[in-house]
Amino acid sequence: MCGIFGAVSLDEEFNQKNFEKFVELTDLVSYRGPDAADYKSFNSHNKSIDRNSFNIFLGHRRLSIIDLSSEGNQPLFCDDCWIIFNGEIFNYIELREELKSKNHIFNTQTDTEVIIKIYKEYGEDGFNKLNGMWAFALYDVKNEKVILSRDRFSIKPLFLYQHSNKYFFASEIKQLLPLLSKIELQTDHFRIFLQQGLLDFDNYTLFKNIYRIPPKTNLIIDLKSKTTVEKKYWDYSDQKIEGSDDEIFLKFRELFVDSVKIRLRSDVQVGSLLSGGLDSSSITFVALQFSGQLLQTFSVISNQKKFSEEKFIDIFTRNFKVSNKKILLDSDKLKDNLDKVIEHQDEPFNYFIPVAHFNLIKALNENSDIIVILNGQGGDETLMGYLRFYFFYW
The missing domain is CATH 3.60.20.10 (Aminohydrolase, N-terminal nucleophile (Ntn) domain)
Structure with missing residues (x-):
């Protein structure tokens, strides 16, 4: 940035x-x-x-x-x-x-x-x-x-x-x-x-x-x-997607793997956020194939167990023997940085994700020397991870 x-x-x-x-x-x-x-x-x-x-x-x-x-x-x-x-x-x-x-x-x-x-x-x-x-x-x-x-x-x-x-x-x-x-x-x-x-x-x-x-x-x-x-300089509106479901899935996988691989190019250390969800787990898995055990992963866990995905993080790191650092975010203190988030956003926002994301990156900055981080932000929009995205598609 x-x-x-x-x-x-x-x-x-x-x-x-x-x-x-x-x-x-x-x-x-x-x-x-x-x-x-x-x-x-x-x-x-x-x-x-x-x-x-x-x-x-x-x-x-x-x-x-x-x-x-x-x-x-x-x-x-x-x-x-x-x-x-x-x-x-x-x-x-x-x-x-x-x-x-x-x-x-x-x-x-x-x-x-x-x-x-x-x-x-x-x-x-x-x-x-x-x-x-x-x-x-x-x-x-x-x-x-x-x-x-x-x-x-x-x-x-x-x-x-x-x-x-x-x-x-x-x-x-x-x-x-x-x-x-x-x-x-x-x-x-x-x-x-x-x-x-x-x-x-x-x-x-x-x-x-x-x-x-x-x-x-x-x-x-x-x-x-x-x-x-x-x-x-580019327009995709007239490009048709052709092929069987299996062919399209394979093409998507090919593009996804290439997109992760090419983003590992850096003259500074690259890490990966591992939330326990499908997006970040998929990205981290692919990144491991090309960077090996050198890849550092970071996870933010909640002090409210009902919202925590820590068990999925543990399954991933245990199975793939990957280095992981957990950072505890106190949900009761998230609002402490609200003014700072508003200042950076410049425009209002209608959900709490920017606040949580700001606190996540702030904690990461204070607890590591990582400069570049991979994460799954945006996956739900393109893969329709929530119902509201279906309505825009229709």
Whole structure:
């Protein structure tokens, strides 16, 4: 997880005071990227880096996962392009080999540099080749355009505020709020939230004038023509699923195993959450096949036995002889961090999972040195683990 902030002006230029403000807004989410920080401001008209007169700002807070050296710090530059990137490209090794065969030369071991090389070889449509989760801004110096891109299923957040031919984008809503002349509620969407508990069903947020960059989409800001266009790089709506039930099950298994395997790529230690449920148990089982007994697993158990899945955790760890550390969460104290969870969420939530998840990760951070963790979050939505998901499917 990293944090990004950026600004683009198609008319009047920003100044030194704006630069200082943008640095503050980048650092507002320093907890997303504690390992490194940098800020660059560009004047696209004379191709210079300038803090006093500029029309593009890129700020980055880094959490180091791939290539821990300073070579991986951002904004990163190569091939006349700058980039700030939050996320991970899981198939970067295969893509790097493909690009090397096309005579591309790499200066780092990062997945970040791979994004730029893909863009140089295939253009914006090349982002369809990326297997990962991402939100990034790429500044093409030569062609004078800024491209904002978001992954296929909106795993990584990217918010946008547009005002008077100026575009501001960020990892979190709170980074954009200080730029608004007035903070107003998006009343129609708030009403839907109160009536149905729905959020994230379109590109609006609950704050008027702050939007989400759509998933599987590039927003291309052309500095020469002063125009913007949204362009999808991928669409699955017309792809049919064919084959017998057995063939589909085997294909699902193949994709599932590959998705776990490829997420084990990391230059820091990877662990796995083991709740005792089917999602996390399946993920942990597959991860063990590729990382062996080196994989550390962590389990959160409740002091209320009727809610505890500890017996299933014990069955798993005993059968597969895997290292496991149990962390006890006192359910009576979960609400102690409620204010902190609300602060991080930026928008309201209608169930207790974010509170429990926050406390889980907080306890994990205090009891281990693990940086990357695998978990089963999201499995119920795709596999219809609860009845409410059937209604949306129908």
